[in-house]
Amino acid sequence: MKFVSEYRDGSAAERFSRLIREKVTRDWNIMEVCGGQTHTIVRYGIDRLLPDGLNLIHGPGCPVCVTPVELVDQAIAIAGTEGVTLCSFGDMLRVPGSEVDLLSVKAGGGDVRMVYSPMDAVTLAASDPGKQVVFFAVGFETTAPVTAAAVLQARSLGLRNFTLLVSHVLVPPAMEAILASPECNVDGFLAAGHVCAVMGYREYEPITERYGVPIVVTGFEPLDLLEGIHMCVAQLEKGTNRVENQYLRVVTRPGNISAMGLMEKVFQVTDRRWRGLGEIPSSGLELRPEYSEFDAGRRFSVDHMRVEESGRCLSGKVLRGVIKPDQCPAFGTECTPEHPLGAPMVSSEGACAAYYRYRPGGWKDD
Amino acid sequence: MTELNDMACPIPISDYPKVTMAHGGGGRLMNQLIDRMIIGTFSNSFLDRRHDGAVMELDGGTLAFATDSHVVTPLFFPGGDIGSLSVYGTVNDLAMCGARPLWLSAGLIIEEGFSMEDLWRVIRSMAEAAARAGVQIVTGDTKVVDRGKGDGIFINTSGVGIVPEGLSIHPSSLRDGDAVILSGDIGRHGMAIMAAREGIGLEIPVNSDLAPLSGMVSGLLREGLDIHCMRDLTRGGLASGLNEIADQAGLTVFIDEASIPVTEQVAGACELLGFDPLYVPNEGRFVTFLPQEHADRAVEILKNHDDGKGACRIGSVGPRTGSGVIMRSLIGSDRIVDMISGEQLPRIC
Incomplete structure (x- = not known):
């Protein structure tokens, strides 16, 4: 398959692995920001191709994982309301709220649907005016432009039965929150290529200066990751702190101007709570006042709901890169994909799910 | 009966008070349901082997017996439809036991309002599939349920086949x-x-x-x-x-x-x-x-x-x-x- 199989070539992987080994002279901690990258690393065993002491730390870039439990509970409350169809991406349906998940609401008779795009939810609303259709809008900058386009589409169709529960979050403030934390041990970052495809990478430049860390915009295939790690290691060994772009075939420095324009038109930046990370200033998106008619939180009066995280789930530490998933005492015992304590165990981008699926305890190399 | 009534539900209600789609997804949750509730309750030497079908030694030969229910959406898809699927599903389960499939039953559960033309397409497709697989549909049952209580049509087939002597496929x-x-x-x-x-x-x-x-x-x-x-x-x-x-x-x-x-x-x-x-x-x-x-x-x-x-x-x-x-x-x-x-x-x- 063009543009995929080339990036999964075993001999090229071996060459990169050798180059990295030749370059590394001391221990380094590199955080891959995105959960999709974590899955590639664990699925292909990329960390096993690296020299000892070059440690990959898994970052908070799983939008499902960082959605706070109170928003999941709000979605569950809305989904249980008579006459409502709640739509979301598949991943979100399995995430535990404080008591149940959305799939259980569905099994109990709630109209919960998995969609591929917010536009599907708009189409549903247009075809069934008697139903209140709510889209649970989860995601980073990657999916926010499509959500914005759905809002504009709903307005142009004059829909009165379409609303959004907005949980869009922004990556750079989370990276800064990690760097500013006293427990931070990150020497360099692999930034999330898909997010940068939309946003470009200008906004990372001040972070490299402020915190003295190199950032390499990196793709999601095995060779992307290995090349990104190689570029990051080269900077660390030289002592430079620049933003570099490994994902040249997709990402440009200014980003996708029209996608950013859509986001700008519909959303404004707000403070947002992250599961495990707490409240991060200016890290989320909310509807601008002129689009408040599409705010499901207000329409269904759930925006006052406040719920605290369970103490048994250490996903906060996992999402901040302080521990690896298999260092959590509940991993694989109290917490499994069938009985998750937290979202990282069920999301397709969650670090705990990657470890559970590809690397359960008991099986080690050799 | 008393003994069965006293048995606790082996799938803890606190975990799953309701059946979810994942309980039919072919993965670990479905396996738990089958192991704990179904095999645990019906336990016998044939079922406990957990094969695609049951294999029984009888005087004069070895018989394989399998069943499969089909609930696919859409009913017609590129490369097949629920009719051919329902025949091949059971034929293949029998084949996996090493058996030569011979006879099938067909149980149709049809939703009120289902198009007669579509039903005819499904039936013809079953006939063609049976001919291709070399099996006969020898018995069956038809039920119609109220509109909204079925998804067009559900089909269950069961089948028997003969296992050649000396095989131990398991x-x-x-x-x-x-x-x-x-x-x-x-x-x-x-x-x-x-x-x-x-x-x-x-x-x-x-x-x-x-x-x-x-x-x-x-x-x-x-x-x-x-x-x-x-x-x-x-x-x-x-x-x-x-x-x-x-x-x-x-x-x-x-x-x-x-x-x-x-x-x-x-x-x-x-x-x-x-x-x-x-x-x-x-x-x-x-x-x-x-x-x-x-x-x-x-x-x-x-x-x-x-x-x-x-x-x-x-x-x-x-x-x-x-x-x-x-x-x-x-x-x-x-x-x-x-x-x-x-x-x-x-x-x-």
């Missing part, structure tokens, strides 16, 4: 060193259904791999190959099929990702939606375990059949190493291939 027959043969490229049925269901327009449409496996199986058996086990790769895909067998055999299956055939269209559609082809359902693919010295001949025989052109060796069986299935990835490192938990869901971004 996970417990697996041996350290056995070769693993896959009968063709994987993931086509699941992606054909997904594309049709979700209206995803693929540039080149994916056709389901739906096919009867009995011809290929009898080809292997006729040659006298020492087949230890077979499994058709339906719900849960290749990954779940291999895990079930490895777990029952107490051995580990080692496979090589580079050797597993996936067509460009399926690989592309999977990339797009975030699916792993290892977990995508098939309806015309199976794996065979047999001694290494018989492996090349088995591949040759399968390749002689229209539905086995893509047959190849994908790995071998080794001692138990913590996990049921270990795969050498394309970039050369090993990882486990776990059984899927519930259902495979599309990724978010």
